[in-house]
Amino acid sequence: MTEQDFAVPLEAPKYYRPDPSYRERSWIGDYQTAYQKFVSDPEAFWKARAAELDWFEPFDEVMQWDFPYARWYLNGKINITYNCLDRHVKNGRANKVALFWRGEEGEEKAYTYSQLLRQVCRLANGLKRIGVKKGDRVCIYMPVIPEQVVAMLACARIGAVHSVVFGGFGVNALNQRIRDSGSRVVITADSSMRRGKAIQLKPIVEEAVVNAPSVETIVVLRRDEPRVELHSEMEVDFEELMENEPHTCEAEVMDAEDPLFLLYTSGTTGAPKGIVHACGGYAVGTQYTTKYVLDVKEDDVYWCTADPGWITGHSYVVYGPLLNGATVFFTESTPDYPDAGIWWKLIRDYGISVFYTAPTAIRMFMRVGEEWPAKYDLSSLRILASVGEPLNPEAFEWFYHHIGGCRCPIVDTWWQTETGMHMITTMVGEPMRPGFAGQPIPGVFADVVDSDGNPVEPGNGGYLVIQQPWPSMLRGVYNNDERYRQYWTTIDSVYTATDLAVKGHDGNIMVIGRADDLIIVAGHNIGTAEVESALVSHEAVAEAAVIGTPDPVKGNQIKAFVILRNGQVGSDRLVSDLRYHVRMTVGPIAMPNEVEFVDSLPKTRSGKIMRRVLRAQELGMDLGDLSTLEE
Missing domain, CATH: 3.40.50.12780 (ANL, N-terminal domain)
Known part of the structure; x- marks a missing residue:
């Protein structure tokens, strides 16, 4: 990929501007002023954020950077x-x-x-x-x-x-x-x-x-x-x-750098990666972003629909809201049971004012129709927010009009398991551009660059990178230091998010999707290798490759290309068996929607499966450079 491979659409930008009262009442105030204050003295900024928490013993130093390892709030003691x-x-x-x-x-x-x-x-x-x-x-x-x-x-x-x-x-x-x-x-x-x-x-x-x-x-x-x-x-x-x-x-009494938790995220090499987060910096990052990005106030009833089994649930169901003394609502209910109105009923019944959900859920509600939310009084809502994958413009419009009543700001957040906290969004009160997450939040240096690390021109695409450490950054990959270092060495001296993005002329960033072998299904990262390993463990399968294909609700669905062992014959029954096998091995979220039996897979001369070729063929796109293809 080069930065010319994709660009911002040429039509004039469309913005929605919240009522001025949102900016006046927000914790952040004016975004540009807050961001420039951070840029002028990052250490003072993060020292002030840490002061919003209680420490058993004060820290000696805000941050120590020994590339690619950071230590935050040195010698501070906290729980x-x-x-x-x-x-x-x-x-x-x-x-x-x-x-x-x-x-x-x-x-x-x-x-x-x-x-x-x-x-x-x-x-x-x-x-x-x-x-x-x-x-x-x-x-x-x-x-x-x-x-x-x-x-x-x-x-x-x-x-x-x-x-x-x-x-x-x-x-x-x-x-x-x-x-x-x-x-x-x-x-x-x-x-x-x-x-x-x-x-x-x-x-x-x-x-x-x-x-x-x-x-x-x-x-x-x-x-x-x-x-x-x-x-x-x-x-x-x-x-x-x-x-x-x-x-x-x-x-x-925990040192700021003591580990708080491990959370495993799908990797591209089969085995999931155990992301390590530390006690002090993670607490500061999640407290800060829950308050200043989601604008949570004392009298809010706050609902993030994520499962605590994912990073969003860690940061924005459990730790971030409780650090701010918020009232948190959560539920075991799925969004369509007993009917497609259950979430809107819960918002009405509990007086939810800050509602944080995923584009997958929004698209599902779009499909079943706006008559469901129209049955319920949603006037308690004050802030809407999105997480998990890019919020496409159509979903933004539907969310804004039919759930927010054309009055609630939408905070479309980009971040990762590895970042621990929000990194890019449109802060409450600022003009919102559908399809664009927004700009780096105060506290974050981010940009879109080419493969050599040079910033791309506005209107062009490249790789989304973070240029300086931040408190809630991952401290390592458990038992795998080499994998941790790859985050900082894939593109020299910056954290590479493995996401492709476009930088608009207005400074807003549109996140396109993953650049590596991960598939985002309903906002969840599924490693291609994890699904492929499950398929190959079936007695009928010799080799397998999986790709993501567009899905109007989930964002992507999984399609598997399978080479069978000698003597095995493809059939509808075998397709069902393979899908069930993946379900039981990895989980329902990883189950392929489609299985195609093939005689060969496109590979490089070194034997690596070229999934981009499979994707291009499936979507009817240009196959691109095939010089490394084996045949």
């Missing part, structure tokens, strides 16, 4: 749960609702800040009783329920490093993550609810811990009746673990 819970209880929010939760069948739970703190301390004490200590890894594989949040916070309370795994992943994906992290404990539930059906999680865990020698204990939340039997030699009941524990537990 993120103290900042999420204790300080709010002490500062007048003890009886403010921290969490509202609603189940699929209408069950409701609410926790005030003081109640949530007590629950977290009880589980933290229970974990300590079974031997969990600072630095131990704990895998959390749970549905979207309050106990999932409690488990995350309880780990952080005692300095254990949590590794949350999305509850939709299958046995192999869970096993990989447990093994790589060396988790001593797995916290799970017997089942999750999905469109009125109970999905059994415990059998998946039981199979996943086979050949995972680090696991000593499985903690099981039993939701179903009759209660599922536990194996006494390894399994303990979640509620019994907490039952007789005290309501207080001193927050572990």
Whole structure:
């Protein structure tokens, strides 16, 4: 790719301008003024952001940069749960609702800040009783329920490093993550609810811990009746673990650079990457962006629809909102069950004012029609936000008109698992350009460059890069320093996001999509190699390649090209078997929508599959340079 390969459309830019009161009341104020203040003294900027948190011991230095490794808030001592819970209880929010939760069948739970703190301390004490200590890894594989949040916070309370795994992943994906992290404990539930059906999680865990020698204990939340039997030699009941524990537990004093969590993201080499985030910088980054980007206020009821198994759930369901003392709503409900009006009903019933969701969901609602949101009073909404993949102009328009009533700003956020926090958006109150995420937020130096690292001319495309460290940046890839260094060496001396982007003449950035072998399906990164490995593990398959093809709802769907072993014959039955095999191996989100049986795959002379050729053929595009093709 060169910067001439794509460019901004030639039609005149279209902008939506929020009512001036939004800028006047926003935490950020005028974007240009705030950004220039940051540029004039980045260290002072990040020192001021850190001052919004409580530190057990002050830091000596804001940042130390030894390329490509950064250390933030040196020698500062902190605990993120103290900042999420204790300080709010002490500062007048003890009886403010921290969490509202609603189940699929209408069950409701609410926790005030003081109640949530007590629950977290009880589980933290229970974990300590079974031997969990600072630095131990704990895998959390749970549905979207309050106990999932409690488990995350309880780990952080005692300095254990949590590794949350999305509850939709299958046995192999869970096993990989447990093994790589060396988790001593797995916290799970017997089942999750999905469109009125109970999905059994415990059998998946039981199979996943086979050949995972680090696991000593499985903690099981039993939701179903009759209660599922536990194996006494390894399994303990979640509620019994907490039952007789005290309501207080001193927050572990953590160095700012101590690891807070691991979160695995799909890689291009088969094995998922364990992204490491640190206690201090991550807390500063998520507190800052929740407040200043999403403009969360004291009286807001805030709903981010992400699963805590993904980074958006970590940063903007759990840590960021609680660091700001917000009232957080979350739900196990899917957006189309029991009907396509459920989310709009929840917004009305709970008075949601800040609503943060994914383009995939928006496109699904577009497909079923605006008559569904029209049935409900959505006047409580103040801010709309988007995450997970580029928000295409058509989805922006629909979201703006039919959900926001042409009055709510849309904050289209670009960031990654690796960044930990928002990096590029249109700040509340600024003119919004459909299709363009916006500009770097104060605190971030970003640009669009060519393959040599030179900034592209406005109107042209290139690679999206971050030019300077930021507090919530990944501190490493667990057990894989070489992979971490690649982020900073793919293009010399800058962080390469592996995303393609276009820089407009107005400074706004349009993110096009991934430049590497990842497929974004419904906002989730799926590694091509992970799906291909699952396919090849089937006895009928000799070789496989997968690509993403456009989908009007999910953004992309997965298509697989499969070479069968000698003697095997392609059939509709085999297609079903392969799709089911991927579903059970990796998870439903990775299941191919289409399988095509082929005799050969395009490869380079070194044997690398040229997926771009498959994509170009599938989409009827120019095949481009084929000089490295084997034949």
